[in-house]
Amino acid sequence: MFFIIVFVICIYTLSIDVNASNCDPSISYPPLNRPGPSYTIPRKNFSEYLICYPGKNHRKRWILFLPGTTEEVKELYSWNWMRIMEKTQWPFCTLQLPNKGLGDLQIAAEHIVYAVRKMYRKAMREKEKGIRYKTRIHIIGHSLGGSLPRFAIRFWPDIRSMIYQLIAFGATNHGTSMANTACETFRCPVSVTQQRINSSFVCAMNSYQETFSSIKYLNILSKFDEIVRPVNSSEIYGKHVTNIYIQDICPLRIFSEHLGAGIYDYCGYFLTMNALHSRSLKNISTEECCAQKLMPGINASTIEFFSKVIYSAEEHTRYLLMHFGEIKNEPELKCSFRTDCIQRKRRVEQTILR
Numbered sequence: 001m002f003f004i005i006v007f008v009i010c011i012y013t014l015s016i017d018v019n020a021s022n023c024d025p026s027i028s029y030p031p032l033n034r035p036g037p038s039y040t041i042p043r044k045n046f047s048e049y050l051i052c053y054p055g056k057n058h059r060k061r062w063i064l065f066l067p068g069t070t071e072e073v074k075e076l077y078s079w080n081w082m083r084i085m086e087k088t089q090w091p092f093c094t095l096q097l098p099n100k101g102l103g104d105l106q107i108a109a110e111h112i113v114y115a116v117r118k119m120y121r122k123a124m125r126e127k128e129k130g131i132r133y134k135t136r137i138h139i140i141g142h143s144l145g146g147s148l149p150r151f152a153i154r155f156w157p158d159i160r161s162m163i164y165q166l167i168a169f170g171a172t173n174h175g176t177s178m179a180n181t182a183c184e185t186f187r188c189p190v191s192v193t194q195q196r197i198n199s200s201f202v203c204a205m206n207s208y209q210e211t212f213s214s215i216k217y218l219n220i221l222s223k224f225d226e227i228v229r230p231v232n233s234s235e236i237y238g239k240h241v242t243n244i245y246i247q248d249i250c251p252l253r254i255f256s257e258h259l260g261a262g263i264y265d266y267c268g269y270f271l272t273m274n275a276l277h278s279r280s281l282k283n284i285s286t287e288e289c290c291a292q293k294l295m296p297g298i299n300a301s302t303i304e305f306f307s308k309v310i311y312s313a314e315e316h317t318r319y320l321l322m323h324f325g326e327i328k329n330e331p332e333l334k335c336s337f338r339t340d341c342i343q344r345k346r347r348v349e350q351t352i353l354r
Contacts, residue, residue: 023203028339032208036156037336039110046114052093055085058126061134061164062119063092063276066112068143069101069191070316076142079308080264083297093119101144102189102323105151105201106334112152113159120162136164138276142262143227144195146171146219150236151205153212155337165216167275169262170225173210174233175202189323193330197233200333211238218275220268222261223247224254242281244271250290259312264305269295 039046065081067073073094074082085092095115097108119137126132139149146168153160175197183193194201211217217236223245225231235243246256246267256265262272267289274281298305335341 022198023207024200026340027200027203027333029204029207029337030155030339032154033157036113036158037334039114040107041110043114046111049096049098049111050093050115050118052119052122053082053085053091055089055091057089057091058132059134060088060090060276061136061138062123063090063138063140064112064115064119065092065094066139066141066145066149067097067101068141068145069189069195070320071142071145071312072096072100072315075308075315076263076312079304080295080298081140084269084295087297097145097148101148102191104331105144105148105191105194106331106337108191109148109152109155112149113156116152116159116162120159134164136162138165138167139163140167140169140262140272141171142169143258144172144191147173147205150210151201153215154205154207160212160214163215165218165275167218167220167262167272168234169220169268170222170228170258171219171234172202172228173219173236174206175199176228176233178227178229183328187325187328189320189326190331192320193327196330199330201330204333204337209238210236211241213239215240216275217241218271218281219243220262220271221245222253222256222258224256225258225261227258244281244284246271249284249286253290255293259309264294264298264309266290266292266295 063085065073065077067076073096077094082094093115095111098111101108116137120135123132123135123137127135141147141149146166149166150173153163172195175195177197179188179192179196182188183196193199196202217238217240219234219236219242221231221234221243223231224247225234228234246253246261246265250256250267253265253267256268260268262268270289271281271284294300294305
């Protein structure tokens with residue numbers, strides 16, 4: 001069922017004119033370094049979504065793992081990256097996005113800000129005790145989990161000095177035409193409207209500049225991504241940014257699609273580990289990156305592998321269908337993320353007075 005829905009929507013998206021610069025010119029955004037807004041939800045609500053695993057390898061930076069839309073973070077990473085982290089004693093945290101990433105992303109971004117600040121403070125305390133030297137953290141995210149941190153980085157500038165690197169697998173950095181088509185046809189989940197190309201949320205996230213030079217960015221992409229369309233809408237540009245398509249290294253990797261590129265593909269794993277160990281991502285060897293099909297610890301002949309992949313597709317479809325019919329139009333961008341609110345309010349007041 002999932003693949004039928006994807007196929008039908010893909011046919012419709014062929015007619016969409018994708019232009020990432022068609023943002024609403026009436027909206028203006030805060031300066032890049034304006035202090036971020038206060039939390040809009042109680043701090044005690046944040047802790048239930050963040051779980052940390054303090055590995056004993058104190059030479060490594062803390063890593064924050066983020067899931068995508070409809071994804072449960074432990075279900076997504078427990079059979080791949082979490083096993084590798086535990087085996088290497090690498091300290092990491094997982095953050096579950098509220099409502100499985102289907103609610104208002106402006107609120108979901110606050111959870112990332114909270115997690116980054118908490119993990120950084122923990123690393124600083126460990127440094128003061130002499131047990132850790134590297135305090136800035138890595139973030140690894142799939143799909144929405146790879147793009148949402150950029151919204152947090154854009155509007156909460158204090159966390160930029162706390163993040164060393166953002167590694168994204170098939171991120172919706174400029175939205176996806178799949179969301180445009182779906183939301184023109186149906187009433188959509190809130191976050192799907194916000195992941196449309198040229199949505200107010202996406203335009204705000206990319207306002208003025210896409211990246212910040214103090215942070216390294218790695219985008220691992222697939223030319224067979226069936227969710228993020230067109231595939232180059234995942235690309236971002238700036239200093240210390242690397243966009244790599246797995247098929248440019250391993251041309252026959254047809255099975256490395258939206259989920260596979262960073263969740264179980266060996267080349268995606270190889271690139272990620274190179275980035276985590278600060279190795280060069282230039283002139284990646286085909287022999288090394290394409291040496292195996294699946295990342296360590298995953299066996300294609302086992303029931304677990306197929307059950308996890310099928311379960312992911314089924315859950316993605318089920319949660320989308322459960323939340324379809326919610327809204328037709330994207331939630332308005334909050335005043336914290338735009339500077340034209342005062343002028344708009346004045347115009348409304350003047351209209352009322354008349």
